[in-house]
Amino acid sequence: MYKKLLIKQFEIDFNCDSELLQESFFLTSTSNSDARYWDRNKADIVCFNNKIFVRTEIEALTKELEKLYGNINAEWFLEMNHIYKLNHTLKKYQLKIERIAPFFIPNKVINSEEIPLTFQRFNQEDIFNFKQNKQITESFCYSEHDPDQIGFGYYVDNTLIAICGANKNGKYTWEIGIEILDRNFNKKGIATMLVKTLISTIQKEQPNIIPVYSTSLSHTNSMNVAINAGCRVGWSEIIISEI
Structure with missing residues (x-):
């Protein structure tokens, strides 16, 4: 699509x-x-x-x-x-x-309306409030050139349990980051639901943007989050840098 x-x-x-x-x-x-x-x-x-x-x-x-x-x-x-x-x-x-x-990349239009959890949305002005939180390493990049665009968080009793975000990464692409901050909530489908919510929101509000999800080839749990959220492999890339 x-x-x-x-x-x-x-x-x-x-x-x-x-x-x-x-x-x-x-x-x-x-x-x-x-x-x-x-x-x-x-x-x-x-x-x-x-x-x-x-x-x-x-x-x-x-x-x-x-x-x-x-x-x-x-x-x-x-x-x-x-x-x-x-x-x-x-x-x-x-x-x-x-x-x-x-x-x-998403394989279809994602419907997040039936997700049973409630997530808090973060817009650009909210995201900088997380910059000092050392637990959050994947969801936001705080870059002037590749600015964070949107995020969602899952709270339990006013404690942030999981968070995801998307930053601009190319003219037509926003890249997704996701992390569970409390290990007691691993393997409960929260990451998948957050990613689905994020993708669905981008698709509704930014139809000319591709939500992109990248991870390590060895990180099978992360790849399964993308697949369960309605994504497929769009391409593979060899990223090259200077020695």
Whole structure:
């Protein structure tokens, strides 16, 4: 349901037109301020719809990666033998793989009206009140460039138990963060209900924004929250940073 918006965001991320996104490509180009946070480094690789999108700012690196992976079967690009070669190649240019992550997007319009819990909404002006709370590390980023947009909290007896938020992360994307602050409330479905509420609100109020949920490949509980909230994997990404 978000295909057109996602293509528009990838056009910005990779500084290209939509025609280039029809096939795998290797491109030398700089990023820009409307790109997603993860794509503002000197290189980025996205696996999307059985294609590989590669952008670097270094022509020699772009050519080397195209030589290595130009004919690869995109579905199997994240096999470890390819990752080893990639990391070795990046080191020659003072770059490294920072993380490899799946990015989830909603698979449908989310209905949160039947959620049995009551959540408190936080708008932009409310979110800064949480900046000094050291328990909250994932929900908000407090960034001027990628400002937090909206959040929801779950309270029990005036104690904050769980919280989630979404910050602007690209022209057409807001990225979701979620955390349970009291372990006694783990595995009760609260995280899923918070994420569903957040996504549903964004869909109603911001139809030109894609809610994006990212996590670690090893964090199965987090991935299940996204799936149970009505999301699917939109793409996988190799996030690259400087050494």
